[in-house]
Amino acid sequence: MSEALNRVVARWRIGLRLARRDARRHLGRTALVAVMVAVPVLAGTTAFTALESSKDSPETVRDESLGPDLQASLDYLGAGRVLQTFDATNATWGLDAESDEPPTRAEHEKVLAEALPPGDRLVPVETAQVVLHGPGPQLTSKMAQTDLRDADVAAAFKLRAGIAPGPGEIAISREVAAQIGVDVGDTVVVEMRDSGSTETLTVSGLLGRHLPKDSGAVVHTAPEDVSPSLVDVAGWGEVGWFVSGPTPVTWDDALRLNEHGVAVISQEVLTHLPPPEAETFDHPYEALDANEVALGGAITIIALLEGILIVGPAFAVSARRQERSLAVAAAQGASPRALRALAMIPAIAVGLGASVIAALAGVAVATVPLRYFEFTVVVVPWPRVGAMVLLGAVVAVAAAWLPARAAARLDVVATLTGRRRQHRVKGWSVVLGVILAGAGLTGAVAAATAGDGGVLLAWCVVVAEIGLVLTTGGIVAGLARLSGRLPLPARFALRDAARHRQRTSPAVAAVLVAVAGATAGLVFVTSEARYQERAYLPASTPGTTIVYANTALDLAELRPEIESTVRDVLPDVTAVTPVPVLTETSDGWPTTVIVTTEADRSWPGGGEPAGPVVDDGNLVPLLGLTGTAADTAVTALRDGRAVVPHGSTDADGTARLRIQAHTLTGQGVAFAPPRERTVRVPATEVGDGTEVVPNLPLVPPALLDTLAGEPRVGRFVVETDTIPTAAQTQALSHRLGDIAIPPGVDPFADGTGSDDDSRTHLSARTELGYEPGADAIGAPVIALLAVLVALVVTWLAAGLAAVESRPDLATLDAVGAAPRTRRKIVAAHAGAISVVGTVLGLGAGGVLGAALVQLQRPWVPADIPGAWAVEVPWLWLLGLAVTLPVLAIASAWLAARPRRLLARRLG
Numbered sequence: 001m002s003e004a005l006n007r008v009v010a011r012w013r014i015g016l017r018l019a020r021r022d023a024r025r026h027l028g029r030t031a032l033v034a035v036m037v038a039v040p041v042l043a044g045t046t047a048f049t050a051l052e053s054s055k056d057s058p059e060t061v062r063d064e065s066l067g068p069d070l071q072a073s074l075d076y077l078g079a080g081r082v083l084q085t086f087d088a089t090n091a092t093w094g095l096d097a098e099s100d101e102p103p104t105r106a107e108h109e110k111v112l113a114e115a116l117p118p119g120d121r122l123v124p125v126e127t128a129q130v131v132l133h134g135p136g137p138q139l140t141s142k143m144a145q146t147d148l149r150d151a152d153v154a155a156a157f158k159l160r161a162g163i164a165p166g167p168g169e170i171a172i173s174r175e176v177a178a179q180i181g182v183d184v185g186d187t188v189v190v191e192m193r194d195s196g197s198t199e200t201l202t203v204s205g206l207l208g209r210h211l212p213k214d215s216g217a218v219v220h221t222a223p224e225d226v227s228p229s230l231v232d233v234a235g236w237g238e239v240g241w242f243v244s245g246p247t248p249v250t251w252d253d254a255l256r257l258n259e260h261g262v263a264v265i266s267q268e269v270l271t272h273l274p275p276p277e278a279e280t281f282d283h284p285y286e287a288l289d290a291n292e293v294a295l296g297g298a299i300t301i302i303a304l305l306e307g308i309l310i311v312g313p314a315f316a317v318s319a320r321r322q323e324r325s326l327a328v329a330a331a332q333g334a335s336p337r338a339l340r341a342l343a344m345i346p347a348i349a350v351g352l353g354a355s356v357i358a359a360l361a362g363v364a365v366a367t368v369p370l371r372y373f374e375f376t377v378v379v380v381p382w383p384r385v386g387a388m389v390l391l392g393a394v395v396a397v398a399a400a401w402l403p404a405r406a407a408a409r410l411d412v413v414a415t416l417t418g419r420r421r422q423h424r425v426k427g428w429s430v431v432l433g434v435i436l437a438g439a440g441l442t443g444a445v446a447a448a449t450a451g452d453g454g455v456l457l458a459w460c461v462v463v464a465e466i467g468l469v470l471t472t473g474g475i476v477a478g479l480a481r482l483s484g485r486l487p488l489p490a491r492f493a494l495r496d497a498a499r500h501r502q503r504t505s506p507a508v509a510a511v512l513v514a515v516a517g518a519t520a521g522l523v524f525v526t527s528e529a530r531y532q533e534r535a536y537l538p539a540s541t542p543g544t545t546i547v548y549a550n551t552a553l554d555l556a557e558l559r560p561e562i563e564s565t566v567r568d569v570l571p572d573v574t575a576v577t578p579v580p581v582l583t584e585t586s587d588g589w590p591t592t593v594i595v596t597t598e599a600d601r602s603w604p605g606g607g608e609p610a611g612p613v614v615d616d617g618n619l620v621p622l623l624g625l626t627g628t629a630a631d632t633a634v635t636a637l638r639d640g641r642a643v644v645p646h647g648s649t650d651a652d653g654t655a656r657l658r659i660q661a662h663t664l665t666g667q668g669v670a671f672a673p674p675r676e677r678t679v680r681v682p683a684t685e686v687g688d689g690t691e692v693v694p695n696l697p698l699v700p701p702a703l704l705d706t707l708a709g710e711p712r713v714g715r716f717v718v719e720t721d722t723i724p725t726a727a728q729t730q731a732l733s734h735r736l737g738d739i740a741i742p743p744g745v746d747p748f749a750d751g752t753g754s755d756d757d758s759r760t761h762l763s764a765r766t767e768l769g770y771e772p773g774a775d776a777i778g779a780p781v782i783a784l785l786a787v788l789v790a791l792v793v794t795w796l797a798a799g800l801a802a803v804e805s806r807p808d809l810a811t812l813d814a815v816g817a818a819p820r821t822r823r824k825i826v827a828a829h830a831g832a833i834s835v836v837g838t839v840l841g842l843g844a845g846g847v848l849g850a851a852l853v854q855l856q857r858p859w860v861p862a863d864i865p866g867a868w869a870v871e872v873p874w875l876w877l878l879g880l881a882v883t884l885p886v887l888a889i890a891s892a893w894l895a896a897r898p899r900r901l902l903a904r905r906l907g
Contacts, residue, residue, distance in 0.1 A: 007338075012345060018325060019346035022318060030350060033314045033396075036792075037351050038358035040307060041392040045362025045385050050369065052381040059379050061087045062270040064210050067156025071120055072243035073265040074112065074257065075213075082258040083280040086251075086273055090281050091263040105239065108260070112241065115256045120245030123150050127213045127238040131734060132172075133189035136181030137727030138734065141216035143170075143190065148218055152244040157212050162205025165219055169204040176216040177206055190217075213240060251278060298458035302465055304395060306513050309469065310793050311399040312506030315347055318403070322346075326407050336408040343404035344397065351396020355389040362388075403502055433470025440464025441847050448854035457855055461848055465516070468844055469509040473501045475836065476508060489821065493828035496808070504833065510793040511837025512844070515884070518786030519845025519877060520852060526873040527853045533770050537694050538624035542769035545570065545718040545729065547736060549762045554583075554712035561739055562716060562762070569732045572721035577622060580614040581714030582699060582707060613698050614711040622717045624694040624767070629686040633698060636684035640702035646687040648697075655683035657697065659707065681706055718764075729766045736762035783876060787884055790834065794888040795895075798830035823896040830892035834885040842881055846872070 023030040053060065065073050077093040084091035109122055116122070125146035132139050148154055148164035148171060162184040165171045170188055182188055182203055191198045201219065212218055240262075243249055248268035249257075257264050258280070326339050334342075363385065367378050440463035447456035480498035483491045497504040540546050547562055549555060555562070556578065563576045613623060617634040625633055633643045642655060649655045660676050681703050687693040699707060724732070739762055809822055849870070856868045 014342060016345060016349060018322060018342060019349045022322065022346060033311055034350055034354035036311050037392045037396050038354040041355045041358035041388045042362045042365070044388045045359045046366045048381050048384045048388070049363050049366035049378065052379045053366070057379050058087055058270040058273060061089070061265060062267060065265050066267050067152070067210065069152040069155045069244070070242050071245055071247065071267050072249040073240065074243065074262040075240040076108070076262050078261055080261060082261060082263050083282070084258065084263045085279055085281045086269050088263040088265045092281065093261060109241070111260055112257065112262065115253070115260065116243060117247035117249060117253055119247045120243050120249070123147055123153055123242040123244055125212055125240050125242060127215050129193040130217070131191040131193060132176065132180050132217065133191065134180030134182040134186065136179060138731055139176060139180050140193070140734070141176055142214065143217040143219065144212040144215035145219050146212055146242070150244060153212070153242055157210050157218070158208055159205040160208045162203070165204040168201060169219070170201040171205040171207050171218045172203055173207045173211055173216050177203070255280070298462050301462050302513065302517070304391070305465060305469065306510060306789070307395040308399045309506045309510035309513065310789070311396060312402070313503045315400040316403040316502040316506070318346065323407065323410055327410060330410070340404045340408040343407040344400055347396045347400030348393065351393045352389070355392030358392065359385050359389045406502060429470050430474030433467045433474070436467025437464050437471060438467070440467055441844065444848060444851040445854070448851040457851060464844065464848070465513055468512055468516070468840065472508045472512065473505040475840070476501060476504055479836065489824035489828040490832070492825050493832045496829070497832050507793050507833050508837045511790045511834060512841040514786045514789040514793070515838050515841025515880065516845035516848065518783060518880060519842050520849035522783065522873050522876050523846060523849025523870065524852045526876070527869065527871040529772060530871045531868050535692055536770040537692055538767050538769060539694070539765060540717050540767045541622050541624050542767050543723050544622060545720065545724055545732070545764055545766045546715050547718060547762060547764050548715040555716070556713040558739060559713070559716070562736065565735050565739065566718050566732065569735055570718065570720055570724050570728055573718060574721060575719040577619070577717045577719070578713040579619060579715045579717055580711035582612045582614055582704070582709045583712045613695055614701060614704070615698055616700055625686070629693050632684060632686050637698060637700045640682070640700050642681050642683040642700065642703060643686055643696060643698040644683045645693060645696050646685050649683050649685050653682060654680050656680050657707070679707055723768070724766050729764050732764040736764055783880055786880065787887070790837065790884050791887055791891070794830050794834045795891065798826060798833065798888070798892045823893050826896035827889045827893040830888040831885055834888035838881055838884050842877060
């Protein structure tokens with residue numbers, strides 16, 4: 001063994017011995033450091049394993065589509081050759097098609113059977129959209145028809161209760177059964193969406209998570225008998241087969257099957273993936289978005305920085321505890337490099353050990369919910385798991401680097417005699433920190449103002465955070481010099497913090513980063529919520545239900561049937577009011593008219609293809625206008641003036657309206673370029689330009705001649721005493737969708753329309769007003785995370801400071817200080833860290849939050865001027881500014897022990 005290698009081995013042996021002794025003597029601190037390193041590794045490993053197991057990987061596709069025994073699954077896509085990926089998640093077809101006329105099912109099955117490997121056979125499976133009726137709300141779902149009594153099929157799609165369905169029976173997934181309120185032995189009415197035919201079936205069993213062709217229900221069929229009353233296979237759109245048998249379906253077999261218009265998922269192919277160049281489907285891979293990459297990189301760097309700052313104080317104290325041992329080694333001739341290595345080895349050991357244990361635990365933790373949700377295949381992304389282990393080790397090593405460098409330069413005589421060294425703040429670090437912080441914050445604001453600076457903004461934030469971290473040492477030292485008139489506990493804490501900046505500065509910086517991130521997040525979330533509220537377009541007054549069609553037909557003829565259906569489905573209906581909209585006729589074809597102001601400041605209501613509302617003021621209470629806007633609109637309409645958004649009129653009180661007439665098919669699709677013209681009409685503005693007023697513009701009947709249009713009923717507004725539930729609205733939409741266009745009204749009766757033109761395509765929607773939804777929890781979650789992170793850092797640093805200050809506290813006890821003085825000093829340590837970090841974080845985070853909001857403004861439509869405005873959540877920020885220091889100080893006060901201390905002094 002060479003001399004250099006001997007030195008390295010000896011260095012590691014001594015370092016590990018020191019690490020073991022230090023860990024044994026200070027179990028609490030070592031465990032805390034290990035936990036701080038392990039928690040993010042554990043969370044990351046768990047998340048990566050869960051995500052990898054739930055996405056479409058070869059293992060999960062094989063497990064969900066084939067189970068253990070099926071050789072393959074085939075889906076007929078259409079005539080011609082199919083090109084597909086190995087897992088068939090992407091495919092295209094129609095290549096080299098000889099005829100648009102598909103073969104019969106029997107003919108095609110014969111061709112496919114000949115292309116299969118010897119000994120394999122086909123198990124037919126057909127799917128269709130159905131409506132399931134049970135005691136609970138009806139549910140639209142996909143239903144499969146196959147033979148669940150086939151052994152291989154049954155192994156792939158296991159029943160969790162009951163038995164496989166036979167004739168007159170149905171098996172339903174547990175989720176679907178719970179939604180419609182049925183169990184084994186109950187009956188279900190199955191209604192075909194296309195034909196409208198119904199059949200009553202008995203629930204024989206409940207399926208688990210794995211379902212044939214992603215269907216929610218399965219009915220029985222023997223291989224030779226496909227029930228046409230349940231599944232219409234004439235269109236071939238949802239026809240497939242399972243391949244059962246002893247012989248694997250290879251990639252060459254799959255290519256032969258592709259020639260007959262089927263996509264193939266093969267057990268053999270997914271288990272032994274062919275080389276990538278064998279795949280026939282050409283992936284349209286898109287390059288990663290630069291903004292997303294920059295944002296991800298910036299978040300990763302800030303997260304690493306926060307982790308290093310959190311763990312840093314503990315390693316600083318650990319290095320301080322090892323100073324005497326290192327000084328003894330230096331007195332015996334150890335070089336600074338050897339001392340630095342001896343100080344770093346404990347960090348490497350703790351970081352690497354904690355990361356490995358956390359990674360293995362993360363894989364185990366992820367398995368529990370995956371098994372609960374019946375993911376029978378757990379896919380562990382070992383490269384990412386290894387990266388998380390490396391990340392944890394890097395955080396620990398980086399956190400220990402500065403204390404190790406300081407240990408390598410220790411004063412041997414002062415350390416062995418017990419004298420303290422006075423650390424001076426290096427002026428260059430403070431100056432550099434101020435420059436970086438100022439440049440980063442300025443650059444972030446400039447990038448956001450420029451409008452397309454996502455990459456620059458992300459990295460400016462990183463620069464600003466690093467700059468703020470560098471300034472904390474100088475800020476702490478400056479506060480210590482200004483603390484002369486403060487009470488003893490505060491003065492002691494600030495001067496102790498300045499004297500031990502290797503321990504204090506990382507803690508203050510970690511609180512700063514956490515609070516700055518929380519402040520920026522709170523400002524952005526609040527501003528976004530306010531923007532969503534401003535931009536929300538109610539289709540009608542909240543609490544009402546609208547009935548609309550995606551065609552341009554006059555619905556007046558359908559009013560009796562619509563009103564009857566509405567009153568039959570919804571409870572406590574008080575009124576069904578028709579809403580006239582502007583339209584015009586072109587060569588007998590229906591036309592939807594879209595009217596906007598010349599400045600593009602008009603917003604339609606609800607998104608239905610109906611056209612602007614024609615009203616004399618009576619319908620305004622049903623159109624979502626409120627307050628002054630509603631009163632102004634009623635007055636204007638009764639005076640024969642159009643109602644337009646703020647900023648749309650000229651000085652003479654008129655507005656230029658741009659009219660686009662779209663000629664539509666029966667499905668609401670324009671089949672010709674729109675005809676466009678501009679008309680000037682008298683108009684009145686409503687709103688203040690910062691919030692959207694719905695259903696504008698409104699036009700009075702007096703302007704119909706000027707606009708060259710005519711009114712038709714475009715929708716109905718339904719008023720009820722009780723707001724309908726989501727299930728009731730869905731049921732109403734389903735019932736309305738089956739209403740047929742009455743004779744004499746169908747403009748496509750000459751056969752120019754499609755086969756489905758006899759239906760009105762009516763639907764229903766209940767207007768509930770703006771609902772924040774999941775975004776409402778954003779602010780409290782951000783604030784809670786910031787408080788937790790900052791408190792952990794503060795408690796850690798305050799506890800370490802209390803341990804470090806034992807000799808000073810013993811001196812105070814010896815000269816007669818009251819026992820409660822110890823509590824005050826420990827609480828002051830926590831207060832110094834939390835108050836300084838919180839104040840700096842609030843200021844920096846506010847600027848960053850405003851920059852993030854400013855970055856969104858270029859994406860705001862011109863119709864909503866100023867909608868993305870900076871909204872400062874003063875109450876949340878005040879709560880953060882008060883709660884964090886109060887909790888830190890109070891918890892430190894309660895945790896401190898007021899008893900007298902004895903400390904051994906050297907020298």
